Amino acid sequence: MEDQTELAPAVRSILSAARDRAAEGRSGEVAVEPRGLRAAFDRAEDDGRVPVIAEVKPTSPTTEGTREDDPVALAEGMVAGGAAALSVLTEPAHFGGSAEVLERVREAVDVPVLRKDFVVAESQLDAVESDVVLLIARFVGDDLPDLLAAARDRGFQVLVEVHDRDELERAVDAGATIVGVNNRDLAELVVDLGTFESVAPHVPDEVTLIAESGIGSPDDVRRMRAAGADALLVGSAIMDGDVTANTRELVRAERATEHQT
Numbered sequence: 001m002e003d004q005t006e007l008a009p010a011v012r013s014i015l016s017a018a019r020d021r022a023a024e025g026r027s028g029e030v031a032v033e034p035r036g037l038r039a040a041f042d043r044a045e046d047d048g049r050v051p052v053i054a055e056v057k058p059t060s061p062t063t064e065g066t067r068e069d070d071p072v073a074l075a076e077g078m079v080a081g082g083a084a085a086l087s088v089l090t091e092p093a094h095f096g097g098s099a100e101v102l103e104r105v106r107e108a109v110d111v112p113v114l115r116k117d118f119v120v121a122e123s124q125l126d127a128v129e130s131d132v133v134l135l136i137a138r139f140v141g142d143d144l145p146d147l148l149a150a151a152r153d154r155g156f157q158v159l160v161e162v163h164d165r166d167e168l169e170r171a172v173d174a175g176a177t178i179v180g181v182n183n184r185d186l187a188e189l190v191v192d193l194g195t196f197e198s199v200a201p202h203v204p205d206e207v208t209l210i211a212e213s214g215i216g217s218p219d220d221v222r223r224m225r226a227a228g229a230d231a232l233l234v235g236s237a238i239m240d241g242d243v244t245a246n247t248r249e250l251v252r253a254e255r256a257t258e259h260q261t
């Protein structure tokens with residue numbers, strides 16, 4: 001793992017909390033029968049929706065306040081708005097998430113659910129079943145191949161998150177087939193959509209490519225799609241207000257008539 005002093009204080013705190021949770025240990029490995037993420041994206045494309053993973057994100061280090069609504073109702077609203085898949089934060093201390101919430105959301109919807117957390121040790125994989133788990137290349141370092149294998153052994157699909165070309169190379173070398181390029185720099189918590197644009201051309205064609213963070217408008221959606229995104233992961237912009245309307249606006253971004261309004 002990289003030198004922690006390069007990370008924003010909030011991110012250092014997130015990682016320290018993740019290591020504490022990893023040390024708590026779990027009883028028994030989960031065995032997941034996952035809902036296919038690629039198939040969900042294909043279904044969205046087939047009926048003219050931009051594939052969007054809508055994120056249930058009650059709060060975060062870069063958000064003011066906490067959204068207290070029932071996360072299951074929020075998740076159902078996002079699916080009603082056309083989300084191809086959902087992402088649910090399970091990190092409790094900085095994002096207001098929990099494994100229990102993810103379980104309830106996954107029971108309530110029929111789309112794939114990504115578990116959004118900061119996994120740094122194999123034991124964390126057994127906290128809860130989900131269709132997809134996130135591994136952040138920057139945080140897992142040389143453990144990426146082993147964690148990828150451990151997650152797949154349990155049945156998970158794995159989204160490997162990268163922020164630059166070096167991390168992309170490590171992800172591809174480790175055998176990642178779903179890669180997310182995070183526009184949020186976890187050192188300074190600054191968002192720049194140019195990050196995706198600079199990394200995307202180097203992603204092999206066979207990899208499912210997801211643009212993450214900072215996508216706030218239909219223009220942003222079109223920009224990320226033009227740069228090669230198969231799908232988009234959107235949290236804050238959907239959580240801010242009516243989640244169904246917000247999701248709908250983004251998934252319809254490529255419909256000709258929507259451009260004119």
Ligand SMILES: O=C(O)c1ccccc1NCC(=O)[C@H](O)[C@H](O)COP(=O)(O)O
Nearest residue numbers: 060061062212213214215234235236237
């Ligand atoms: O969102 C944050 O404030 C944050 C801070 C520190 C580490 C990670 C953080 N976010 C994790 C994410 O990956 C985002 O929740 C996700 O990509 C959605 O981003 P956005 O649409 O910008 O809310």
